[in-house]
Amino acid sequence: xIDRIEQLLERVEKPARYTxxxxxxxxxxxxxxEVSFAFCFPDTYEVAMSHLGMKILYDILNALPYAVCERVCxxxxxxxxxxxxENIPLFSLESRTALNRFDIVGFTLQxxxxxxxxxxxxxxxxxxxxxxxxxxxxxxxxxxxxxxxxPEPLHAFIDAFMLGDxxxxxxxxxxxxxxxxKQGLARLEILRRLAGIPGVYVPAFYSARYHGDGTLQSxxxxxxxxxxxxTKCCVADLDAAAYPGAIPVPYTQIVHxxxxxxxxxxxxxGCRFCQAGxxxxxxRERSVDRLxxxxxQLVDSTGYEEISLSSLSSGDYxxxxxxxxxxxxxxxxxxxxxxxxxxxxxxxxxDSLAQTQKxxxxxxxxxxxxxxxxxRDVINKGVTQTDLLSRLxxxxxxxxxxxxxxFMIGLPTETQADLEGIAHLAREAVNAYYAVPKGQRAKGLRxxxxxxVFVPKPFTPxxxxxxxxxxxxxxxxxxxxxxxxxxxxxxxxxxxxxxxxEACFAVGDRRLADVLYRAWxxxxxxxxxxxxxxxxxxxxxxxxxxxxxxxxANRERGAQELLPWDFIDIGVTKxxxxxxxxxALRAETTPDCREGCNGCGIERIEGLCTICG
Amino acid sequence: MIVVFEKGLVLRHIGHLDLxxxxxxxxxxxxxxxxxxxxxxxxxQLSFASPLSVGVAGMREVMDIPLESECDEAEFTQxxxxxxxxxxxxxxxRAVPDTxxxxxxxxxxxxxxxxxxxxxxxxxxxAALPPFMASDDCVALRKTKSxxxxxxxxxxxxQASVEPSGTGYTLRCVIxxxxxxxxxxSVLMKALxxxxxxxxxxxxxxxDAILARAxxxxxIALEEYPYV
Numbered sequence: 001x002i003d004r005i006e007q008l009l010e011r012v013e014k015p016a017r018y019t020x021x022x023x024x025x026x027x028x029x030x031x032x033x034e035v036s037f038a039f040c041f042p043d044t045y046e047v048a049m050s051h052l053g054m055k056i057l058y059d060i061l062n063a064l065p066y067a068v069c070e071r072v073c074x075x076x077x078x079x080x081x082x083x084x085x086e087n088i089p090l091f092s093l094e095s096r097t098a099l100n101r102f103d104i105v106g107f108t109l110q111x112x113x114x115x116x117x118x119x120x121x122x123x124x125x126x127x128x129x130x131x132x133x134x135x136x137x138x139x140x141x142x143x144x145x146x147x148x149x150x151p152e153p154l155h156a157f158i159d160a161f162m163l164g165d166x167x168x169x170x171x172x173x174x175x176x177x178x179x180x181x182k183q184g185l186a187r188l189e190i191l192r193r194l195a196g197i198p199g200v201y202v203p204a205f206y207s208a209r210y211h212g213d214g215t216l217q218s219x220x221x222x223x224x225x226x227x228x229x230x231t232k233c234c235v236a237d238l239d240a241a242a243y244p245g246a247i248p249v250p251y252t253q254i255v256h257x258x259x260x261x262x263x264x265x266x267x268x269x270g271c272r273f274c275q276a277g278x279x280x281x282x283x284r285e286r287s288v289d290r291l292x293x294x295x296x297q298l299v300d301s302t303g304y305e306e307i308s309l310s311s312l313s314s315g316d317y318x319x320x321x322x323x324x325x326x327x328x329x330x331x332x333x334x335x336x337x338x339x340x341x342x343x344x345x346x347x348x349x350x351d352s353l354a355q356t357q358k359x360x361x362x363x364x365x366x367x368x369x370x371x372x373x374x375x376r377d378v379i380n381k382g383v384t385q386t387d388l389l390s391r392l393x394x395x396x397x398x399x400x401x402x403x404x405x406x407f408m409i410g411l412p413t414e415t416q417a418d419l420e421g422i423a424h425l426a427r428e429a430v431n432a433y434y435a436v437p438k439g440q441r442a443k444g445l446r447x448x449x450x451x452x453v454f455v456p457k458p459f460t461p462x463x464x465x466x467x468x469x470x471x472x473x474x475x476x477x478x479x480x481x482x483x484x485x486x487x488x489x490x491x492x493x494x495x496x497x498x499x500x501x502e503a504c505f506a507v508g509d510r511r512l513a514d515v516l517y518r519a520w521x522x523x524x525x526x527x528x529x530x531x532x533x534x535x536x537x538x539x540x541x542x543x544x545x546x547x548x549x550x551x552x553a554n555r556e557r558g559a560q561e562l563l564p565w566d567f568i569d570i571g572v573t574k575x576x577x578x579x580x581x582x583x584a585l586r587a588e589t590t591p592d593c594r595e596g597c598n599g600c601g602i603e604r605i606e607g608l609c610t611i612c613g
Numbered sequence: 614m615i616v617v618f619e620k621g622l623v624l625r626h627i628g629h630l631d632l633x634x635x636x637x638x639x640x641x642x643x644x645x646x647x648x649x650x651x652x653x654x655x656x657x658q659l660s661f662a663s664p665l666s667v668g669v670a671g672m673r674e675v676m677d678i679p680l681e682s683e684c685d686e687a688e689f690t691q692x693x694x695x696x697x698x699x700x701x702x703x704x705x706x707r708a709v710p711d712t713x714x715x716x717x718x719x720x721x722x723x724x725x726x727x728x729x730x731x732x733x734x735x736x737x738x739x740a741a742l743p744p745f746m747a748s749d750d751c752v753a754l755r756k757t758k759s760x761x762x763x764x765x766x767x768x769x770x771x772q773a774s775v776e777p778s779g780t781g782y783t784l785r786c787v788i789x790x791x792x793x794x795x796x797x798x799s800v801l802m803k804a805l806x807x808x809x810x811x812x813x814x815x816x817x818x819x820x821d822a823i824l825a826r827a828x829x830x831x832x833i834a835l836e837e838y839p840y841v
Contacts, residue, residue: 001780002730002815010668015626023639023698249698251627251635303638303696334641335655 005096008082016252017045018079020093023249024301025071030095033068035178037061038092038102038125038139040072042109042117043528045093048073049248050256052310053108053145057166059244067174070094070102071248072125074117077526083124090125099125104177105139106170107158109147112505113498113528118143119157119520129517131159131204136187140177140194144170149232149279150458152564153505153512155203160194163568164232165265167241169199192225199233201568202226208510208564214551216509216562231569232279236608238265238286245297249304258306258339259298261291263323267312268593268611270600272380272584273369273408275457276312278572282602282609283316288323295327299336307331308339315340363402363446364395370411371421377587378413380580388425392432401442403429409476410454410468412584419476422449423483430488445488451480453499456553457506458565459572461580464557467503469550470496497535501527503553509564512552514545571608573601614678614689615707615716617836620671621700622817629664635698636676643696645689646681662716662823662835663723666797669818673704675835677716684708709840719838721826722771722789725798730815731781737809738802739775739782745808746773753804757794766804769796787824787832 009015030036039058041048048054048071061069070092075083083090089098099105105127107118122129127138134141143154144162151161162169173194180190195202205226209217221228235241243262250257266283267276286294295307307327311317327338368388370376376383395403407422426449433445453473456465468476473496484491505512519541526532542549557563559578566574576599583590590598597603597612620632627635637657640647649655662675686706694703729735745751750765773786788796798818806813825835 002728002817006817007815009626016631019623019626021621021623021698021700023635023642026699249635249638251624251631251698253631253634300642303641305638305641335649 004086004088005091008079008086008088012078012082013076014252017073018075018093020071022251023303024246025094025248027062027068027070027094030068030070030097034066035068035104035174035181036097036102037067037069037104037106037174038072038097038099039069040099040105040107040118040121041074042107042114042121043074043111043526044076045073045250046252046254049250049254051108051110052260052262053166055244055247055260056242057170059247060167060171060242061174063242064171064174066178070097072099072105072121074114074121074526075124077532080120080124080525090121100127100139102139103181104174105141107141107143107145109143109145109154111528112147112153112502113533115154115505115516116520116525116527118154119517120525122157129520130156132156134159134187138187140187140190142173142194146276146279147506149275149568149570150506150508150565151201151203152208152510153508153516155510156513156517159191159202159204161201161203162233163199163201163230164570165235165241166233167235169197169233172197173200192223195223195225195227198231201230203510206567210509210511215557216564219562219564219567229567229569232571234282234571234605234608235265236284238262238284239290243286243294245294246301247298249302256308257304258308259295259302259304260308260310261295261298262286262311263291263309263314263317264311268316269313269382270380270580270590270593270598271369272378272461272580273411273454273457275460278459278577278600279570280312281571281600282611284610285317285319288319288326291323292326292330295331299331299334305335306337306339308341310341363404363448364400365404365406366391367406368425369406369408370414371407371418371423371425374587375411375414375418375421377589378584379408379411380584380589382589382592389428389432392429393435396433396436396441399442401433401444402446402448404448404450405429407449407451408454409451409480410473412454412462412465413587419479420483422451422480426484426486426489430486433488447489448492449480449484449489450492451477452494453496455499455503455506458563459568459570459577461577461584463507463563463577464559464561464581466556467499467553469554470500473499495530495533498527498530498533500549500553501538504549507564508552511545511547515541515547518544571600571602571605573604576600614680614684614686615709615713615836616676616678616689616693616703617673617705617707618671618676618697619702619704620665620674621702622670622819623700625668625670625817628667629661632665633659633661635701639693639696639698639701640678643692645678645684645692648679648681660716663720663795665820666799666818669725669798669820672819672821673823673834673836674820675716675823677709677713679711705836707836713840714838716835719825719835720790720823722787722824722832723795724821724824725786725788725801726819726821727784727798727802728778728780728817728819729782729784732814734806734809734811734814735781735816737811738805738814739784741805741809742773742775742784745805746770751804751808753800753807755794755796755800764793766796766800770801785821789832 128134141159143158148161176193205223207222208219211217264285266280369381429447477493522537602609603612648658658679660677665671689706751767753766754761755764771787771789775784823835824832825838827833
């Protein structure tokens with residue numbers, strides 16, 4: 001008989017999302033593993049397979065002789081509905097094992113709008129959605145990734161969170177579950193052991209109380225195993241850290257279909273809206289030798305034709321020219337190209353860029369983020385108008401005809417002049433293009449202006465700030481649309497109702513778990529896909545839980561207010577973030593910390609930061 | 614080098630272009646002396662005898678990989694097999710000179726096998742095959758580049774048989790290519806279901822061989838086509 005999964009695959013869109021069998025995914029038989037880990041990505045296969053963190057951790061777990069790690073992704077609507085109808089549980093790509101048969105189920109948290117997918121995946125996988133309802137035979141449900149730094153809206157669904165770099169802590173967590181199961185420990189005891197691992201947060205062992213006005217009154221451990229402060233994990237030496245020599249190569253095209261070589265972690269710039277810039281401190285580089293060795297292994301094992309040098313700000317890698325040159329030397333004859341995303345406008349990239357862009361002249365992206373120098377100083381985006389304009393001129397002289405300009409609207413202290421500044425920059429870009437003589441410039445100018453909406457993020461100097469209300473955002477967008485109605489310029493904007501929910505879940509507290517659960521009950525899932533997002537259902541969920549989204553998104557927080565994520569220590573101190581918030585109000589910039597230690601707090605951890613020593 | 618390979622059942626949903634890219638990546642991994650095209654984006658030269666319909670497994674698919682330098686057939690087979698993902702299995706490599714005819718031009722038809730799941734629908738479809746073969750025409754909708762076309766599909770099927778299998782029925786047929794193209798297994802199955810008066814039947818389709826016409830007019834496996 002043809003099994004039910006195969007029959008269902010005949011009827012869904014993109015069945016290859018669910019069939020696995022890719023190069024470098026042949027793992028050991030799951031039946032023989034002493035401990036099994038389901039690595040769950042709460043979005044579709046194409047998004048999941050583009051994620052570098054998953055590939056690193058998949059490799060680490062499968063390298064453990066006693067463990068097996070398999071991948072699980074969020075099915076698309078048609079498959080979801082088919083699986084529900086046919087009673088097929090959510091299964092892994094490798095061995096089609098049902099989710100509830102794994103010992104550990106781990107989610108990576110990359111985006112707030114994927115939270116309902118976690119609930120849907122647990123439910124479809126036959127696991128009680130709420131932690132409190134799980135019994136001894138259920139898997140331990142864990143989560144990590146950038147959104148885990150405010151774990152509270154997910155506290156009711158995840159048994160244990162891992163904070164910080166995952167390479168080491170994921171092994172400790174897997175070992176603890178493995179040992180606990182071998183010794184026949186009860187679930188509660190295993191969770192106590194997890195709570196004892198540095199960087200692990202077990203929400204059931206903490207209690208939150210609230211003031212009458214809805215702000216947090218206290219947040220304390222209620223179990224002896226739980227520390228009062230959870231400190232993030234940090235891998236000190238990237239050269240010594242595990243990195244895969246082989247990664248899965250999907251058959252179908254995914255979002256980032258290439259080798260991603262992480263050249264460094266962390267960023268020294270200190271843009272005040274940027275969460276990654278604070279979370280991933282201190283900056284750590286991989287050596288050129290190690291990167292060449294990894295590139296060699298990855299090209300051999302994958303057959304990919306492109307290597308992308310990835311990091312938060314690749315232009316800041318101290319030996320970028322040397323690395324690019326050596327990679328080109330080694331791989332040019334093998335027709336492997338090198339690409340450099342995440343370049344800053346002011347990076348010294350002339351040489352590197354010339355090398356990497358020898359072939360295709362695709363679009364160049366610039367992220368000035370704000371329209372005026374004043375506002376760029378407020379957000380500490382150390383980019384000047386002069387830099388920006390000269391880069392644009394160089395780009396057009398160099399034969400590019402397409403540039404993208406990324407902005408944010410609703411940033412703290414924004415005024416009418418800042419909005420006009422965005423339009424002004426777009427006009428300057430157009431002028432820079434027409435300043436190149438007709439025969440010398442590439443035909444068909446395309447300036448794409450994108451304006452996202454400011455979302456306050458935990459552990460940033462703007463964590464206290466309010467997001468503009470949807471009405472204000474809509475008015476600003478309408479004005480920009482009018483001002484950017486120029487030849488050769490396209491304007492893109494974000495749906496403010498999505499941004500509102502992003503803000504709620506970014507800075508929300510434990511009570512949002514009820515809203516999330518209610519929204520999922522009402523049918524919300526795949527909220528990150530605009531054709532699936534149901535704002536009306538989300539608002540109903542808030543109303544049903546007697547909570548107001550404006551309390552979370554549109555409220556300025558007091559300097560003394562206890563924030564839901566204050567129990568987490570990311571290295572950077574709250575005092576430093578507050579200092580930065582005050583400097584922002586005065587439009588005072590803070591230099592790149594490579595020019596001298598700014599005292600962000602990382603220096604308290606001895607030997608971790610190579611800059612402050 | 615002419616290479617015979619299997620595109621396993623698990624990969625039946627992978628389209629032609631994705632398959633091509635996957636094999637090009639396997640060739641890069643293998644380090645075999647492949648040829649690259651010229652131009653801004655050089656890619657590995659590779660040509661398939663006949664694209665396989667999505668949803669069908671290919672047991673003996675055939676492709677031509679032009680090489681920079683000569684290679685031993687057995688060594689080539691082993692090296693490529695090691696570089697391929699598990700569901701793509703290299704069956705054979707046959708060295709031919711550059712003057713060998715283009716594979717696509719040689720394709721005359723294919724051996725198709727359909728494994729039907731036991732049940733009333735399968736019984737009806739199995740019973741509909743003899744009358745189908747006895748008739749002269751059977752009009753069905755075929756999707757072509759210019760849209761949907763009503764075509765008499767009967768002349769495409771030159772031989773067909775059906776026999777019980779452990780799990781239902783095995784239906785084997787020889788599909789001959791005609792001036793208007795080829796016939797997809799799914800179109801044939803739909804026509805048989807219509808004849809049998811059933812909605813659908815669960816089945817899996819396999820292309821067991823790609824066929825060429827030998828000098829004496831007989832259909833032979835494409836990879837056996839003699840070089841003269």
